[in-house]
Amino acid sequence: MWLTATDAGRQVPFAALAALMPASSCADVTVVLPAVREALRARAGSRRLVLVVDDAHLLDGPSAAVLLGLAGEAQLVLTICAGAAQPDAVRTLWKDGYLDRVDLDPFDDADTGRLVAALVGGDVAAPTAQMLHQWTRGNAFYLTELVRAGLLDRALRERSGLWWWQAPLVVPPTLAELLDRQLNHLDAAARDALSAVALGAPLAVEVLERIVAPDVVVRLEDRGLLRAEAADGGQAGRLSLRFAHPMLGAAVRRRLSPARRRRVAAALLAARPSEPVHPGEVVLTALWQLDAGTAIDGGHLLDAADLVLHSDPALSLRLSEEAARRQPSALACVASASALVELGRPDEARAVLEKAAADASSVDDETQIAIALAGHRVWAERDPAGGQDELTRLLASTHDPAARADIGSLKALVHLFGGQTSAALEAADSVLADGTAGRRALLRAGLARAAALSLVGRTADALRAAGEVAAACVEDPAGLPYVRGMALAAVGLAQIWRTPAPDVPATHPQSGRWPTPSDRDLAGLEPTAWPLFDGYARRVAGDLPGAIKCLRVALVQQAGGEGLFRSEAATWLVLCLAEAGRVDEAEDVLRSTPPDAMAIVPGLSPWAAAGIAAARGERRRAIDLMAEAGAAARRAGCWLVEVGYLVHEAGIRGPAGAAEVAARLRAAVEHVDAPRLVAAAQATLAVASDPDDGTSLIEHVDRLERLNMPRHALGVVRAAEAMGNPVRAVRAATGTGSLTARESEIAGLAASGLTDREIAERLVLSVRTVESHLARVYRKLPVRSRRQLREALRR
Known part of the structure; x- marks a missing residue:
């Protein structure tokens, strides 16, 4: 039998038990309890009855007392909301052990993905699961209602066999009713405060307290509508405010009228302490100025448009078009075209640029639009050779030093994404040595240089160069956001071949x-x-x-x-x-989706075809294709890529044929500063030169495992065994392959029951690093689960 307690029934004695009470029952627990007990027995007859009470934290006191009296006699299941105030009798049920308390944690990313997959009947893209988890905070009810609404509204759609959420956060009607209950009956000051947070989260407490009285903020926090958190990394004791739940923020934005939005945005502008410094402040200030209808600088709008280009291209388009309306410029047209490309409308983007070229009223504008058109041909139309020709012609006709540096920096990037690595490095170095280059040109050239250095094999130099670009971007809150992100990617690219667990x-x-x-x-x-x-x-x-x-x-x-x-x-x-x-x-x-002319790694097409040929057993064809890929890497000056191709080719050839690539591999690896790839190359050379040297091969296998390259290590073992060298048996006999000190430490913590995240927090490591160490532990022991790990460590 299922009973539900309600907030309204809380004020009426025995309201939740009305279905079990005789009409003549009095309001005395000692009388009601026997009557309810008898009613349950009559209902159950010879069957076993389970009494479920949903939302038991909302029970009136007398009903809760009756349930406590039934404990031990009836099968009871109660649900309560975590953190909610409970009647004493309900608390006694679990505190004194009458009922087992089972705490249901919110869903994590993986749980969210599994539930969404069950609801849509297919695989869910991991980013969509992560985003829905953040929006719902693991609340199963919010998640199911959001997914159902997304299916109805086509916000949740299937693409290439995966389900994706492709819309802003919405509040389904079923949730809107519940969320609105928390917002109804608020006074005007409280509604203003919530509106301000909706337009400015995370909003500094001192800013909000310039708009409403401090006691209003405290009251909203006490009611669980807002929560305060440390701002600026907890420095200087500053606090900022967010909504207690993202869905609540969406509900407030849904109710925000145009008049209130305009008034609150104006108040936020007046209350801000200074000009925007952080990227988020740049965007928020631009939006407040638009909402308030105040005078705004077109350059500020363009900075904001750049910052949100890749996270919210629709907003970027709105900001850039507004900038063009208020202050027409070539840069505004370029920003609008970029947003249109990100929105999947490249033809409209070209039309915007061509119109801007026809309307250009100065040489500077003509140059900027011409640069943008060449870039559009490269990035949107995937024609790096054609774009490079346009840039070369433009460079020949341009005499302004700063403009020439801009063109040169773009040429460096086009060389990079056209698979011409050495040319990209040369062009980037030329711009960086030019004392007339502006900030944008220097950032572009620095990015091209960092990525090119990784590809040619100078990974330590690449790390330094990428770090310098990332640091330079931090100095400017707007800057070039894509350069900031790509500089971090260049750091990761260099790390991949240097460290077992790259960032x-x-x-x-x-x-x-x-x-x-x-x-x-x-x-x-x-x-x-x-x-x-x-x-x-x-x-x-x-x-x-x-x-x-x-x-x-x-x-x-x-x-x-x-x-x-x-x-x-x-x-x-x-x-x-x-x-x-x-x-x-x-x-x-x-x-x-075949590889095309737009690629930073040369030789991708033959490499992909070789992979399929090798899997099909077409060994001769696969070797020829790998030779073609290696030749493309050599022409581009990509020593790192060529070494990777040669190692791959050696694997296809097998141990007997590995010697045929040894000379080229030995020469190429001399140019490469990348410990993981060098280890793979040296192991390949060892197999080719002396497959009978078991001790040497074991050392290479262990080194590869320490570098988190188990497939390469297994390749060495199989190659040696194919030549009659029982590496696996020798390795076991010598005891090599034991756990390192760090692996032993992490294995012990995992066996004790700690999660990967808990281990990471305890050892001040990233979760990814812990996962990598555990993967190596599992392979070495070998085990497949934490239970088996405990047994192995015990042995």
Whole structure:
């Protein structure tokens, strides 16, 4: 039998038990309890009866007392809301052990993904699951209602076999009624305070207290509508305010009338302490000025448009078009065109640029639009060669030093994304040595140089160069946001071949095409791991299932907007699928999304085709294709890429044929400063030169495992065994492959029951690092679960 307590019934004695009480019952617990007990027995008859009371924290006192009296006699199940005040009798039920208390934690990302998958009947893109988790905070009811509304409104749609949320946060009607109950009956000052937080979260407490009285803020916090948190990393004791739940913030924004929005935005502008400093403040100030209808600088709007280009291109378009309306300029047209490309409207973007070129009234404007048109041909139309020709002609006709530096920096990036790495490095160095180059040109050139250094194999130099670019971007709150994110990606690219657990760049969960700085205040959501990079890093580490999952997501993301890394996403997914034995799927991906001229890694097309050929057993064809890929890398000056191709080719050739690539590999690896790749190359050379030296091969295997390259290590073992060298048996006999000190420490904590996140917090490591160490522990022991880990450590 199911009973439900309500807030209204709380004021009426025995309201929740009315269905079990005789009409003549009095209001005395000692009389009601026997009557309810008898009613339950009569209802149950010979069957076992379970009495369920939902929302038991809302029970009136007498009803709760009757339930306490039934404890031990009837099967009771009560649900209570965490944190809610409970009648004493309900608290006694679990405190004194009459009932077991089971705390249901909110869903995490994985739980959210599983439930959404069950609701939609298909696989859910990981970024969508992460975003829905952030919006609902793991609340199962909010999540189910949001998903149902998303299906009805087509905000939740299937693309390439994955379900994606492709709209802003909405409040479903069923949730709106519940959320509105928390907002009804608030006075005008409280509504103003909530409106201010809706327009400015995270909003500094001192700013809000200039708009409403401090006691209003305290009252809203006490009611659980707002929550305070440390601002600026907890420095100087500053606090900022957010809504206690994201859905509540969405409900307030839904109720915000135009007149109140205008008045509150004006109040926020008047209350802000200074000019915006952080990127989030730049965007918020621009939006307040638009909402308030005040005078606004067009340059400020364009800065804000740049900052939200990749997280919210629709807002970027609105800001840039408003800037053009208030203060027409070439830069405003360029910003509008960029937003249109990100929104999947490249033809409209070209039309905007061509009109701006026809309307240009100065040489500077003509140059800026011409640069943008060349860039559009490269990024949106995927024609780097054609764009490079346009830039070369423009450079020949331009005499202004600053403009020439701008053109030169763009040429460096076009060389990079056209697979001409050495040319990109040369062009970038030329701009950086030019004393007339402006800030944008220097940032672009620095980015091109950092990425090119990684590809040519100078990873330590690449780390320094990328760090300098990232640091330079921090000095400017607007700057070039894509450069900030790409500089972090360049750091990660260099780290992949240097460290077992590279830092994965962050991205906005809704778009995910670009790496972005980890700025929750700007994005409105917690950033998530960039699927493209995460997939590649997992492939290098040997985690093919994880890599495939990430790269499937990345390929869909890179199919939109400029999609700079579409070729890389497609190639890496093809290779992972082929290596996992899913050759038909690999061929489908290669057929539908073949690598094209836009790629920073040269030789992708033959590499992808070689992966499929090798999986099909077409060894001779695969070797020829790898030779073609290696030649492309050599022409581009990409020593790191060539070494990777040669190691791959040696694996296809097998141990007997590895000697045929040894000379080229030995020469190429001399140019590469990348410990993980060098270790793989040296192991390949050891197999080729002396496959009978078991001790040497064991050392290479252990080194590869320490560097988190288990697939390469297994390749060495198999190659040696194919030549008659029982490396596996020798390795076991010598005892090499034991756990390192760090692996032992992490294994012990995991065996004690701590989660990966708890271990990371205790040892001040990233969760990803803990996962990598545990993966190596599992392979070495070998075990497959924490239970088996405990048994292995005990042995």
